[in-house]
Amino acid sequence: MPDRSARPDKSAQPGGSARSSGSARPDKSAGPDKSARPYRGQLIGLPPSGPGSLAPTGRRILAFVLDVLAAGLVASLFAPRQDLPGLAAHLPGQWSLIPLALDYLVGLLLFGRSLGMYLTGLRVIRVDARLPVGPMRALVRTALLVTLIPALVADQDFRGLHDRLTDTAVIVH
Numbered sequence: 557m558p559d560r561s562a563r564p565d566k567s568a569q570p571g572g573s574a575r576s577s578g579s580a581r582p583d584k585s586a587g588p589d590k591s592a593r594p595y596r597g598q599l600i601g602l603p604p605s606g607p608g609s610l611a612p613t614g615r616r617i618l619a620f621v622l623d624v625l626a627a628g629l630v631a632s633l634f635a636p637r638q639d640l641p642g643l644a645a646h647l648p649g650q651w652s653l654i655p656l657a658l659d660y661l662v663g664l665l666l667f668g669r670s671l672g673m674y675l676t677g678l679r680v681i682r683v684d685a686r687l688p689v690g691p692m693r694a695l696v697r698t699a700l701l702v703t704l705i706p707a708l709v710a711d712q713d714f715r716g717l718h719d720r721l722t723d724t725a726v727i728v729h
Contacts, residue, residue: 596713600683600725611678611726613714619726620707622672627656657702664694669729679729689724697722 597603597610635651663670668689669679680689680697689697697718700706706717719725 597725599713602725602727607728609728610713610715611728615676615678615728616726619670619672619676619678622675623656623659623670624652626671627652627654627659630655653702657698660698660701661694664689664697665691673726677729678726680724680726682723683725684723689722693722693724697724 595604603609631652631654659670659672663673664680665688667674668681673679682689682693700718700721701716706721709717711720713725715725
C-alpha cells in the first residue's frame with residue numbers, strides 16, 4: 557500500500573489545483589457572483605444582448621409611438637371630424653384605433669412586427685416555441701395592446717401583460 561503522506565501538497569505549489577484554507581486568492585464561491593445575476597430575458601431563454609435579446613424599453617416605446625402616429629395619419633385621411641374648428645377637425649379621435657389594430661394584427665401575422673417595430677428593428681416572437689405568433693395570439697395580443705393598460709403592467713423583464721398572457725416577447729431583430 558503506497559504511503560499517501562509522501563505525496564507533495566499541490567496547494568503549496570504554484571499553479572496547484574487544490575486550495576488550502578490559508579490561500580491568498582479569494583474563494584469565488586464564498587461571495588455572491590455578480591455574473592450569475594439574471595439579465596432581462598434570461599428566464600425565458602433569450603440572450604443578454606444583441607439580436608434575439610429582449611428589446612430595450614425605449615425602443616419599444618418609440619416603436620409604439622411611431623405606430624400611433626401612423627395610425628393617426630391613416631385615420632385622419634378617412635375619418636376627419638367636421639364638428640371641430642381648425643386643425644382639431646383633422647384629429648382622428650378613436651378612429652385611429654382601427655388602423656392601429658390592423659397594423660399590429662396584420663403586421664404580426666405576415667411579418668412578425670408592426671410598422672413601428674420594423675422602423676426600430678424589433679420583432680415579436682413566441683416564447684414557448686420558435687414559431688410564428690399565429691392568428692389567435694396576434695388577435696389577443698393586439699386587443700390587449702389597444703386597451704393600453706396591459707402594456708403598462710410589466711414584469712421583472714419589463715414585458716407587458718399583453719406579452720405575458722400571449723407568451724410572446726419583443727426582441728431586437
